[in-house]
Amino acid sequence: MSTLLEVRNVSKSFPIGGVLSGREARAVADASFSVGEAGPEIFTIIGESGSGKTTLARMILGLERPTSGDIVFEGRPVTHANRSERLAFMAKVQPVFQNPFEAFNPLKQVDRYLASTARQFLKLSDKAAIEAAMDEALQKVGLSLVEIRGRYPHELSGGQLQRVAIARALIPNPALLIADEPVSMVDASLRMAIVNLLRELRDRMGVCVIYITHDLATAYYISDRLMIMQRGRIVEMGPARAILDAPEHPYSRLLKASVLSPETMGDDSLALQADLIAASEAALAAPDSGLTPGSDGRLLRRA
Amino acid sequence: MTDILTVEDLKAYYLMNYFGVNREVRAVDGISMSIARNEIYGIAGESSSGKTSLIKVLAAATRPPLKIVGGSALYHFKSGDIDIAKASERELEAIRWRNLSYIMQGSMSVLNPLRKVGRIFEDFAARPLGLSGGAFRQRVVEHLERLKLSPQLLNAYPHELSGGMRQRVTIGLATVCNPEFIIADEPTTALDVVVQKDVLSLVKRLQTEFGSSIVFVTHDMAVHASIADRVGIIYAGRLVEEAPTRTLFAAPKHPYTAHLVASLPRIGDTGQRPALEGRPPSLANPPAGCRFHPRCPLALDKCKTEVPPLELVAPGQRSACWRWADVRPIVPAPAKVAEAVR
Amino acid sequence: MFSVLRDLIRYNAEFAIGLVLVGLVILFSLLSFVSPVDPTAVSRVAPDMAPSLDYIFGTNSRGQDMFWQLAFAFRNTLTFGLTVAFFSRIIAIAVGLLAGYLGGWIDRSLMFVTDIFVAIPIFPILILFYFVLKTNANGLSLALLMACFGWPYDARLIRSVALGLRYREFSRQALFAGMSPVKIMFEEHLPYVMPIIFSTALANMIWSIGLEVTLAVLGFTNLNIPTVGTTLYWANNHSALVVGTWWWIAVPVAIVVILFVGLFLLAVSLNEYIDPRSRLRRMGA
Numbered sequence: 001m002s003t004l005l006e007v008r009n010v011s012k013s014f015p016i017g018g019v020l021s022g023r024e025a026r027a028v029a030d031a032s033f034s035v036g037e038a039g040p041e042i043f044t045i046i047g048e049s050g051s052g053k054t055t056l057a058r059m060i061l062g063l064e065r066p067t068s069g070d071i072v073f074e075g076r077p078v079t080h081a082n083r084s085e086r087l088a089f090m091a092k093v094q095p096v097f098q099n100p101f102e103a104f105n106p107l108k109q110v111d112r113y114l115a116s117t118a119r120q121f122l123k124l125s126d127k128a129a130i131e132a133a134m135d136e137a138l139q140k141v142g143l144s145l146v147e148i149r150g151r152y153p154h155e156l157s158g159g160q161l162q163r164v165a166i167a168r169a170l171i172p173n174p175a176l177l178i179a180d181e182p183v184s185m186v187d188a189s190l191r192m193a194i195v196n197l198l199r200e201l202r203d204r205m206g207v208c209v210i211y212i213t214h215d216l217a218t219a220y221y222i223s224d225r226l227m228i229m230q231r232g233r234i235v236e237m238g239p240a241r242a243i244l245d246a247p248e249h250p251y252s253r254l255l256k257a258s259v260l261s262p263e264t265m266g267d268d269s270l271a272l273q274a275d276l277i278a279a280s281e282a283a284l285a286a287p288d289s290g291l292t293p294g295s296d297g298r299l300l301r302r303a
Numbered sequence: 304m305t306d307i308l309t310v311e312d313l314k315a316y317y318l319m320n321y322f323g324v325n326r327e328v329r330a331v332d333g334i335s336m337s338i339a340r341n342e343i344y345g346i347a348g349e350s351s352s353g354k355t356s357l358i359k360v361l362a363a364a365t366r367p368p369l370k371i372v373g374g375s376a377l378y379h380f381k382s383g384d385i386d387i388a389k390a391s392e393r394e395l396e397a398i399r400w401r402n403l404s405y406i407m408q409g410s411m412s413v414l415n416p417l418r419k420v421g422r423i424f425e426d427f428a429a430r431p432l433g434l435s436g437g438a439f440r441q442r443v444v445e446h447l448e449r450l451k452l453s454p455q456l457l458n459a460y461p462h463e464l465s466g467g468m469r470q471r472v473t474i475g476l477a478t479v480c481n482p483e484f485i486i487a488d489e490p491t492t493a494l495d496v497v498v499q500k501d502v503l504s505l506v507k508r509l510q511t512e513f514g515s516s517i518v519f520v521t522h523d524m525a526v527h528a529s530i531a532d533r534v535g536i537i538y539a540g541r542l543v544e545e546a547p548t549r550t551l552f553a554a555p556k557h558p559y560t561a562h563l564v565a566s567l568p569r570i571g572d573t574g575q576r577p578a579l580e581g582r583p584p585s586l587a588n589p590p591a592g593c594r595f596h597p598r599c600p601l602a603l604d605k606c607k608t609e610v611p612p613l614e615l616v617a618p619g620q621r622s623a624c625w626r627w628a629d630v631r632p633i634v635p636a637p638a639k640v641a642e643a644v645r
Numbered sequence: 646m647f648s649v650l651r652d653l654i655r656y657n658a659e660f661a662i663g664l665v666l667v668g669l670v671i672l673f674s675l676l677s678f679v680s681p682v683d684p685t686a687v688s689r690v691a692p693d694m695a696p697s698l699d700y701i702f703g704t705n706s707r708g709q710d711m712f713w714q715l716a717f718a719f720r721n722t723l724t725f726g727l728t729v730a731f732f733s734r735i736i737a738i739a740v741g742l743l744a745g746y747l748g749g750w751i752d753r754s755l756m757f758v759t760d761i762f763v764a765i766p767i768f769p770i771l772i773l774f775y776f777v778l779k780t781n782a783n784g785l786s787l788a789l790l791m792a793c794f795g796w797p798y799d800a801r802l803i804r805s806v807a808l809g810l811r812y813r814e815f816s817r818q819a820l821f822a823g824m825s826p827v828k829i830m831f832e833e834h835l836p837y838v839m840p841i842i843f844s845t846a847l848a849n850m851i852w853s854i855g856l857e858v859t860l861a862v863l864g865f866t867n868l869n870i871p872t873v874g875t876t877l878y879w880a881n882n883h884s885a886l887v888v889g890t891w892w893w894i895a896v897p898v899a900i901v902v903i904l905f906v907g908l909f910l911l912a913v914s915l916n917e918y919i920d921p922r923s924r925l926r927r928m929g930a
Contacts, residue, residue: 048495049466063817083825090821102814107836107921113822120823154925157582158350168822187349188522189559192566193578214496217568244570258496260503260525261569262552263637270504270529277497319926 002075004036004176004208005060010069012055028052028059029232029288030069036176036208042198044211044219044240046255047229053212056229057180060210061095062086073176091121094169098181100161104153110161111149114138114168121172137167140205141197159190166197170205177201180212191218198222216259220244228252231284234291238298248294249301250279306379307484307516308338308361313374313388315360328587330356330369332540335613338518340483343510345531345548346520347563349583353540354520355408355488361518362405362486363387363395378403380483400431404482406473408489413473414461420472421457428479446479449512450505467498471505478509485509486518491526503530524567528552533619536560539584539594542613546620553636556622558599565633593624601626653918660914666907670900674723677716682709684717684871693890703892706883715897717871719904725788725857725872726850732792734846737799738838742830744800745807756804762797770794771856775865783867787860791853799845803838810834840920847912851905858901873897 010031013024031052035043047053058064060071062078071078073093080086097103104110111134118124118133135145141163153161162182169177179198183191199222201207213219219226223240228251236249247253254276283301294300312335317328330353338344348354359365361376376387380402385394399405407413414423424443429435434442444454452475461469470490477485487506491499507530509515519531527534528548535545536559544557555561562579581598584590590597596606605625613623624630635641653660682689688708696703702711744755774790807830810816819829854873860866861874868875880893917923 048497061821087823090823095817095821097814097818099814103818105815105819105833106925108833113818116819116822116824160582165818168818187583188524188563188566189349189579190582192568195568196578216496217570220570221568254497256570258500259570260500260523260529261567262525262528262564262640263569270500270507272501272504 003034004074005210006034006072007056007060008032008069008072010056010059010066010071012052012059012064013067026232027055028066031056031229031232031234032069032291033227033234033237035210040202040206040208041224042202042209042211042222044213044223044226045229046213046216046219046226048214048255050231051229052232053229054180057095057178057210057212061093061178062089087120091172092174093176093178094172094174096162096165096169096177096179096182099185100158100165101153101185103165104161106153108152110151110153110156110164111145114148114164114171117168117171133171134167137171138164140170141167142193143167157190158186159193162186162194163197166194166201170201170207174207176208176210178210178212181214182211183218184213184215195222216244216255217261228255230280233288233301234299235283235301236294236298237291238294239296242296243298246295248298250276250283254280305339306337307340309375309377309379310334310336310361311375311377313357313360313371313376315356315365315369315371317356317368318370319368326587329353329540329589330586331360332589333374334537334540334542335374336535336542336545338484338516340516341510341514342532343507343517343519343530345527345534346518346537347522347524347527347534348520348537349522351583351586352537353586354537356540357537358405358486358488358518358520360387363390363399363403364405378484400427400477400482401480402483404477404480404485406477406485406487406490408492414469416461418460419457420459420461420464423461423472424457424476424479427476431480443479447475450475450478450508465498467494467502470494470498470502474502474505474509478513478515481513481515483515484518485515486520488520489522490519492521492523499526506530524563536563539589540586541594541623542621543595543624544620544622545613546617546622549640550617550620553632553641554617555632556616556620556627556630557595557624558601558626558630559595561630561633564636569637601629653914657914657918659910660918663907663910663912663914666903667911668907670719670904670907671723673900674716674720677713677720680713680716682713684709684714685869693888696892696896702896703890705879705893706885706888706890707879711892711896714871714876715900718873718876718897719900721784721870721872722854722857722874723904725784726854728785728788729791729795729853730846730849732789733795733799733849734842736792737796737803737845738835738842740796740800741803742807742834742838745804746811746826746830746834748808748811752804756801759797759800762794765794767791767794767856771860772865775860784870784872787857787866788853791856795849795853799841799849802841802845806838806841807834810837837921840916843919844912844916847908851908854901854904873901 010028011026012028013026016023016025035041045053045056055064059066060078062080065079073089078089080089104113114134114137115130118130122133124130124133131145138144138148143160143163148164183194186194195218198209198211201209211223219240225238226240226243227237228235228249230251236243236247236252243252244256247256254273257273257276289302291299291301312333313331314333315331317330319326334357346354356369359369360371365371371388374388378385378387380398382402385398425439429439432439432442443457447454447456452471456472464472474490491502494502503526506517506519510517521527531548533545533547534551536543536557538559544555544560551560552564555564579598584594592608593606593611596602599606603625611623611625613621616622616627654664690704690708690710692704692706692708694700694704700710700712702715704710740755740759744752771790816829816833819833857872858874858877861872862877862881864878866874868878876897877894885891885893
């Protein structure tokens, strides 16, 4: 099976300061990876704020242009010349955003986005056909058109809204779903439903998912492969469980050590890992050596 | 008296009359609890559970349309007792910042971008402390150093600091007068995991170094596990369970708590995690009887009509469930935790 | 629709009062359709008669019944104000939304044009217009010309709202739902812009009527068409206040004040009502 998405040496810099200052902030530095090489998978991008993960997602979606490098989806570049090419791309690649309450216009009903997606991407014009397509997608996420029809965003919970957003993204039968922190703003009791849903998308519907998060625990739960980013650079990449069970890069180790959980309940649970922090800062300052193979088939950026 | 706060049947509603539409949102509906001195009490609940309204009441920060309609929230400060529900604005002003401090949600964004941090400290704390000029600055620097923050911060503008740094500044600001009682509303929600740990250890230090009692509100159970001594679970405006942290995780006695604890995924465990059906009820129109019954796997007919009282079911543990004895942890607790409880 | 009106009247005193005031003036001007008198005719009745039961607003020095004269005047003036407001809103919305949403060189060039229009002094141009067209200048052409000047400030306001909306997540979701930029602008963003449109429309009416009155009083419009401004012109011309026919000036001014106060109250109360935040509160969000 040919690779679905290939990111090759992509960098993105933003000019900061005035127009003439010439200074730049580097959001993403030389990122290369591929998704979907061996069938449907969940590929996770882990990073903190400022790691560049959202910028990377925007570039894959075609909302931003890389400063250098290219992104290729199904053999074709991701930047489009005209509207029909763009629509063809959007039919295959769909996003799910972080804040379900912002993803819908608070003054408008939510089914409107579902209807528009069905109309544009499935090329349906008959009202009954559009509604059937909407209902089918909603059933996939455990909801139904009867429940959602005519509702405004504030009438639904965060979990429901996020499921509607996923249903909308599924209507054109996309090959790739890019979920940017889809559960960080959803309540704890509703979160697992969405995370389980992402698993189902891969298993039952054959959709590749790029799952962007800062939460290592959910990443462990559903990812096949993952990639850890630190200030725009990929520091470790490879099989998910292997990396999270035994992280090798100092920053990955620091992340894992900072995760709170009931297991670490105790008086020293909040003790700072000063040595790990120092090691991870040192790794940042070290010259860029590129990714080299590590254990268990992973790629590691050595200091 | 070891308790610093005694809350008795507190009720606070949002009363709104807008264009003829009358809405009564029962955000806090009969909550009774007490908080001891020098303890960190965690309040867990989801969005629209009423927890933010509860702490607004406890922090004496209610504004219309939120109104206290019944009950009492009695503070036992060293300087005297004061009932928030009945106190006058003057009495409340006297305790704000000095005895009682409130770290609001999204604190990182509430610092005035046009003022240096040092000046912001002056704006907030000079009057309550009753100091000025050199003595004031001295006190602020000492305070920051005790919190292991660099006094250099005082010369920076808020936008020059990172989110985590700003949150630490806000915590420093809220505690400079050494209040006996601190309320923190989701202080680490928007922070990175590494920074979160640091901020939490800062909060813990507040308790150990200054002896303050802290009410820590967050929906993240993992944070409660790391920092809280006791945890109270709020659902739809009511307190449904309260227990020491380890007990809560090892042996929850309310179905909602059992679900909250079970839905925490952990690294190293890929077992299927359960999801809770339905959604939290609207506080304008809550279900009759036990408010959790539409989603509860253990619900009886009795639960639909009669409200279960919050009762002591084990030493230090209260639960509001008719079937508390039947509640089992959905996923076994980690060995270390279960051991400690036994 | 009617329930909305009923709610507004019942619960919002400003709206109710504004509606009454503007309604009175509109009713008055509608009476002109059943007028037995030709508004351009002069010396029909005895001149300079004070208000009485026969002539409610008195008569003027030109021998016209003030009541019917003013009915026509207000009809013309109101139509004029509405026309200017309507056309200038269209231009302001189009420019503001396009510049705000599309950005880039479209934004820069539209704002360049907007700034030029802000800088152009409108009064001399209107006077020039009059001198070029003389008696061929009628209300409609003047209205269209004023509409071409009444949009720049409001276009900038609308643009700022559109700029903010562009980066909100629902705009991105709308893109991925296949909505075209035009559809996004006019279906997703327009509701947020409506409060501005409404309040600026009413402010615009006040501005255009005021400007028309100014031009007319100075004699720079077609003086045969009865409008509020031309009425005041003739009153001045005949030295009304000196001669003692105070009602010739007082009555139109009083009615204009009632109109403006009413429009202002309507603008304020409607604005509060259609503001997205208060709308959300009403929906129960």
